[in-house]
Amino acid sequence: MTSLRTPLGWVLRGMAVLGFVYLLGPLLVIVAASFSDTGYLAFPPQGFSLRWYQAALADQRYLNGFFVSLRLGLMVAALSLVIGTAAAVALTRFAFPGSTLLEALFLSPLVLPALVLAVALTLFFAANPIAPPGMTRLVISHLLVGVPMVLRVMLPVLRRVDPAIEEAARNLGASPIKAFFLVTLPVLRPGLIAAAALAFIFSFDEVEMALFLGSVRDAPLTVVLYGAAQMQMDPTVAAVSSMLILLALLLMVAQQMYANR
């Protein structure tokens, strides 16, 4: 690191430290504030108390919201994984005219603002009520981003897998379906886990489509938090936020440990 022992190196380092504080500081602030023994949001916290956590866990809206988000995230992850991987297999293993165009179309929701998708879907469902408001609408709407996320992970993974190993299994007498499940699928497993995690996190954290397409009864946690944060500076929101930060940390660590195994 010779070049970093110069004045420029120190300027860069100083700015990098500043960047880190800026990036992670607010998350620490919220965790610290959630333990404050005051009736209002205080940072630096005064005293130490778990009462805002008690309040959060006793509040039916947050509890209900958490389970709605959990159900939503799991369903979107599972469906995106199946639909996205099937499409990725078709796009990489079968040459057909227009496949590049179809791939570009399938990936395009990733570059469009979530809010534009949400408005278009709101107008669409108003004119064509093909799904009841609430959970069903939210799941199928989230698939519009979940499937491209799975595709973006699985397309390069599938292109790297050598089709020869599948052929070898076939030559040894396995049917095409058996060869796929016994040979190709285990190779794809890390990619599949990463893709499912991405789709889950997207759906669990998403707020725009949830605000537009969810119902009051099936309000995901992000929507409940968005409403609560708008109303007042309530320490309960800080407690719920801290629990979500902890959950994200656990998920990230789990994913890392799995990926490095």
Next chain:
Amino acid sequence: MNGDLNARRGLIAAGLLAPAALIFATLFIWPQLGLFLQSLGGPPTFSRFLGDSYYLGVLGNSLMLGVCVTLVTLVLGFPLAFLLARAETRWAGLLLLLTTFPLWVSAVVRSFAWMVLFFRSGVASRLLQGTGLVPPDFQLIGTFTGVVIALAQVLLPIMIVTLYAVIRGVDRDLEHAAMNLGASPAVAMWLVTLRLARGGVLAGSLLVFSLSVSAFATPSLIGGARAHFMAVTIYEQTLELLDWPFAAAIAAILLVISLSVALTYGKLLGEKNR
């Protein structure tokens, strides 16, 4: 026989693609076309938007927000990405992981963290009140500056990840060669690293710009009732004022902005690969 096999393969491919194709046809292509049709039908919505100084101001605000957030994330993101890409310790992996951690947390939660700092008796607002440059009851909530600070933090990991990937690809030997030929480290970084990484700088900037212009949660929570930004206006028109043709028109304008940015981005990547 061969024809049979081809037909069977075609059938399998169609079966694998069918669920995704069905979802995209009904929930993507149809609604997006509907959005344009809805905005064109009925009263003249586009001329209402483009002829009203209030709405032009909203568009200007969003574009300005995009420029400011892009600049802040570039200035803070480049040193971080550069050091992470060039670090040789085993901590580098952990530090990179930490920079991407905020992406696992909902933008609502991350914006709320800034609300804690920004409200009237929050630390950041009190610091500013202490300088005497702002009135004693000043708060960063509801200000453009506040939205820039919060949104830049929300989008910073995306800039860092994009820059990191490109800087990793720049050969370190070229930096060393420049210094061996007498360039100072600063000049070497300017002439070699930044030049070679400019594709990544541009790509990251376009990505962050596009996301800032269309951002909703952060501008809405930090900007409060006076958040005159595109996405917030669309939200109000759709869910509060129920003026759907007008909401569709504003969404279509936002869509065109995002698509032109995405096409520029794709073209840049295409040129780089050639």
